[in-house]
């Protein structure tokens with residue numbers, strides 16, 4: 109209008125303006141936010157890389173001596189920093205090419221042994237040997253390239269299925285990744301995903317089922333074709349059907365490798381070449397399944413407890429089909445209230461129990477509530493906690509074959525503790541109303557119930573009042 113700008117300059121200005129403003133837009137909307145979030149990520153990565161190494165490598169580490177992998181714990185005593193010894197004088201041979209199962213109650217030291225074999229920490233006394241050489245002198249790389257681990261919970265990165273498997277062996281080819289997925293019996297399931305191997309698994313593997321996540325972890329482990337496979341409760345968080353399927357896969361993959369498997373479920377350990385029973389940090393029994401049963405010790409007792417509930421047709425049990433899970437009548441004799449009761453009455457009680465599926469992390473009974481249900485654990489783990497002087501105290505972990513809440517079979521009983529599921533659980537439940545029907549039919553049972561009710565009232569008066577924190581914990 110004023111003649112200071114030619115039409116040509118205006119057009120040039122406008123096209124330049126479009127380009128520059130697009131770049132400024134990209135810079136502020138895309139580049140800067142990406143930079144900021146990467147800086148945050150990088151900071152966290154730096155924090156991790158700056159973490160001091162707890163056990164440092166020997167000045168002149170040696171490679172693992174050649175030959176098939178064998179481990180030995182030689183009179184090992186270990187305590188976590190500032191704690192009491194959790195392994196006490198443990199001597200244990202893990203021969204090459206054999207399958208050794210570590211079994212025992214919660215806190216008996218099984219995972220600690222796995223940690224020692226991988227040299228996550230060093231024992232205060234004794235030695236851990238790999239092919240005869242103290243792991244303290246072994247180079248970490250030479251050990252880790254021959255060993256793979258699968259834990260109960262496997263970490264999934266927010267990437268694709270392919271990337272998550274490839275973590276086991278950076279730089280693995282597609283063919284290797286697929287072979288590992290096939291070996292873990294995951295290949296077909298991956299192909300069924302929207303983008304196959306390129307499907308994003310989502311935050312913490314949310315796109316995959318629990319069984320698929322564990323199979324992915326197995327594929328990741330097997331990708332390195334490890335000579336030794338360490339499995340720490342690798343299948344125990346899975347439902348029964350998936351658990352037995354994944355266990356079958358693991359058994360196939362175990363052939364020709366040294367396997368150390370940790371499990372509290374004896375049914376998935378009993379075919380091991382060697383069973384090692386741990387109790388409070390000590391090896392209490394070792395041998396084969398039949399041998400240990402014949403010995404009639406702790407293993408036999410644990411086996412009897414775990415076979416107290418029969419899970420027939422695992423697939424049906426996973427659906428929660430009541431017919432598939434059955435408490436064996438004689439198992440109920442372990443419940444103090446039912447100890448002296450005749451077999452027919454117990455069979456009647458067992459027949460009235462129904463199965464329930466519980467997710468992990470839920471309170472089954474709460475301290476102080478009036479209860480009317482008694483539980484037997486068919487599968488899974490629960491934690492028992494109690495309020496003592498304002499704090500929550502851990503009392504026990506119960507698992508397959510254990511029972512709780514029997515006081516609720518007596519009218520008006522309040523729960524004395526909180527029981528929360530640690531893993532998905534299959535629980536057999538007896539309602540008091542159903543129990544009372546049985547009680548009416550059997551005079552002997554009626555008398556037992558009356559006696560128990562009297563005892564409980566006497567207990568409530570004097571024993572409970574006298575219990576202090578220490579006796580509760582020790583009890």
Ligand SMILES: Nc1ncnc2c1ncn2[C@@H]1O[C@H](COP(=O)(O)OP(=O)(O)OP(=O)(O)O)[C@@H](O)[C@H]1O
Nearest residue numbers: 188191194212213214215216217218219220221372
């Ligand atoms: N990081 C740790 N710091 C301190 N104490 C620990 C640590 N990990 C385990 N413990 C303790 O060491 C003992 C043995 O634990 P460990 O994990 O080896 O038992 P576990 O047999 O694997 O039990 P679970 O069957 O419950 O997994 C327990 O008393 C436990 O509380």
Ligand SMILES: [Mg+2]
Nearest residue numbers: 218219220340
């Ligand atoms: Mg453990």
